[in-house]
Amino acid sequence: MERADRTLRGAAAIVGVADDVSPTGELDRTGRELEVAMVLDALEDAGLTLADVDGVCHAESAVAFAEYLGIHPVFMDSTMTGGSSYEVHVEHAAAAIAAGVCDVVVSVYASTPRSDRSRRRPAARRVPPGPNPTVEWDLPYGLRTPMGPYALAAARHMHVYGTTSEQLAQIAVSTREWAALNPRARHRDRLTVADVLASPLQVSPLHLLDCCLVTDGAGAFVMTSAERARTLRKPPVYVLGTASCTDHMGISQMPDLTTTPGVVSGARAFGMAGLSASDVDVLMGYDSFTITALLHLEDLGFCQKGEGGPFAAEGTLGPGGGPLAMNTNGGGLSFTHPGMYGMFLITEAVRQLRGECGEHQVEGADVAVAHGSGILLSVMSTAVLGTEATL
Amino acid sequence: MTTASGDTPPSRFEPPIGAESGPFWEATREGRLLVQWCTSCDRGVFYPRAFCPHCAAPGSALEWRAASGRATVYAAVVEHNPEAARVAFSGGEPYCVALVDLEEGVRMMTNVIGCPPDEVHSGMAVTVTWEPLRDGRQLPLFRPDTGEAA
Numbered sequence: 001m002e003r004a005d006r007t008l009r010g011a012a013a014i015v016g017v018a019d020d021v022s023p024t025g026e027l028d029r030t031g032r033e034l035e036v037a038m039v040l041d042a043l044e045d046a047g048l049t050l051a052d053v054d055g056v057c058h059a060e061s062a063v064a065f066a067e068y069l070g071i072h073p074v075f076m077d078s079t080m081t082g083g084s085s086y087e088v089h090v091e092h093a094a095a096a097i098a099a100g101v102c103d104v105v106v107s108v109y110a111s112t113p114r115s116d117r118s119r120r121r122p123a124a125r126r127v128p129p130g131p132n133p134t135v136e137w138d139l140p141y142g143l144r145t146p147m148g149p150y151a152l153a154a155a156r157h158m159h160v161y162g163t164t165s166e167q168l169a170q171i172a173v174s175t176r177e178w179a180a181l182n183p184r185a186r187h188r189d190r191l192t193v194a195d196v197l198a199s200p201l202q203v204s205p206l207h208l209l210d211c212c213l214v215t216d217g218a219g220a221f222v223m224t225s226a227e228r229a230r231t232l233r234k235p236p237v238y239v240l241g242t243a244s245c246t247d248h249m250g251i252s253q254m255p256d257l258t259t260t261p262g263v264v265s266g267a268r269a270f271g272m273a274g275l276s277a278s279d280v281d282v283l284m285g286y287d288s289f290t291i292t293a294l295l296h297l298e299d300l301g302f303c304q305k306g307e308g309g310p311f312a313a314e315g316t317l318g319p320g321g322g323p324l325a326m327n328t329n330g331g332g333l334s335f336t337h338p339g340m341y342g343m344f345l346i347t348e349a350v351r352q353l354r355g356e357c358g359e360h361q362v363e364g365a366d367v368a369v370a371h372g373s374g375i376l377l378s379v380m381s382t383a384v385l386g387t388e389a390t391l
Numbered sequence: 392m393t394t395a396s397g398d399t400p401p402s403r404f405e406p407p408i409g410a411e412s413g414p415f416w417e418a419t420r421e422g423r424l425l426v427q428w429c430t431s432c433d434r435g436v437f438y439p440r441a442f443c444p445h446c447a448a449p450g451s452a453l454e455w456r457a458a459s460g461r462a463t464v465y466a467a468v469v470e471h472n473p474e475a476a477r478v479a480f481s482g483g484e485p486y487c488v489a490l491v492d493l494e495e496g497v498r499m500m501t502n503v504i505g506c507p508p509d510e511v512h513s514g515m516a517v518t519v520t521w522e523p524l525r526d527g528r529q530l531p532l533f534r535p536d537t538g539e540a541a
Contacts, residue, residue, distance in 0.1 A: 148488060
């Protein structure tokens with residue numbers, strides 16, 4: 001059978017989600033305590049218990065976390081692709097469940113950089129294993145991370161396509177409009193394009209308000225087979241398509257700064273789902289920076305390459321019934337961003353498809369995409385999710 | 392600013408020497424810019440490797456060649472807050488970080504100096520210049536290519 005004919009479509013579902021954020025940006029709990037709470041909350045949401053879990057995903061060590069939980073899983077995945085890790089976990093869990101490797105998988109994330117700083121806890125430090133060429137070839141030049149590499153992408157996009165700072169700013173503005181409808185969001189005050197442009201330049205062309213927040217946050221999700229999902233507490237959210245791709249690690253090695261590997265992950269995920277961008281009701285597109293979200297709009301096919309600026313500038317990505325609702329929780333720009341934001345793309349997408357989002361609910365949402373971006377535009381992972389009606 | 396021992400703190404992060412990059416750094420001592428070249432597919436390779444990422448040739452197919460030093464800016468940005476970037480080499484002033492495409496077809500990160508940082512732009516012609524490191528190696532930087540010798 002050809003690869004494209006082997007499919008995960010509808011084989012697995014997300015059946016439980018949980019997350020914890022605060023409008024203050026800080027949480028009281030941290031570390032393992034917070035992770036365990038998320039797992040138990042997500043299992044409760046699904047109507048399952050820890051005894052049902054036979055698969056664990058954790059971006060640092062699934063083994064260490066399973067030990068802490070005192071469980072003996074038969075599937076363990078410590079894939080770490082930065083912020084897209086949790087979309088990759090969806091992909092790997094769906095594949096493992098479909099292949100009969102395991103039955104119930106949890107993925108969990110907790111990070112408290114904001115309170116670590118204010119309470120003078122030692123900051124968690126994640127250093128990639130193995131030789132890291134960026135230390136030798138990039139670090140001497142003082143490119144601030146993470147924003148510097150994204151600024152380079154924005155500068156190149158502006159040069160090639162005439163994209164403007166005003167167009168990028170509109171993404172922050174539309175995203176803030178969603179945050180205003182979400183009482184859990186960190187920032188809910190009205191924002192204008194002029195406000196974004198008046199905020200201090202960091203690494204030009206990016207202004208402070210082109211950049212995501214730094215907050216505490218945690219979350220977890222639970223997946224199982226479609227068959228078992230139908231017996232559980234909440235309406236299943238099916239994985240219709242899932243794919244990932246990387247084309248570089250360090251920004252100097254990115255083949256084209258205006259095109260991410262999301263072109264590949266998106267096409268494959270939509271291909272598996274049998275859907276296209278025009279079918280999507282809610283796009284949860286990783287917005288570490290305004291330029292990140294703009295690149296997703298183009299690379300996933302919501303608009304043509306190079307037209308992301310004018311597309312975003314229409315201002316229809318915010319609430320108000322436009323054809324595409326993007327980052328309905330308020331995004332990494334205004335809701336929360338603890339460092340690896342991809343978990344919150346999933347929790348929000350699932351809640352939108354269940355109709356649980358209250359004031360920021362997109363009416364009749366049947367298809368949502370969680371599109372994670374990891375490291376420095378390095379690893380894109382796309383999960384196309386749908387309700388029962390989409391099967 | 393000085394440290395408790397009275398030494399001036401390093402103004403520039405001194406890069407480690409990777410497993411395959413010894414010849415590159417040795418040549419910088421004499422102000423020569425080398426790039427790896429794959430004799431199998433006739434393309435430049437950067438960063439240095441023991442393998443050609445273009446054609447999968449083994450390291451034995453790679454040789455070091457002198458680069459012209461001429462390059463074109465691919466993308467450039469300006470750091471407006473050197474303190475936030477924890478960088479001292481610019482003396483607190485905004486500085487340009489760029490990706491430049493060498494004539495030999497490889498791309499590297501650098502600082503473009505010798506003009507106001509916000510004047511550096513994609514497509515600009517630049518040429519290599521050198522900043523001494525403490526151990527005698529030199530760091531390749533670039534400046535606007537005016538057609539004159541440095």
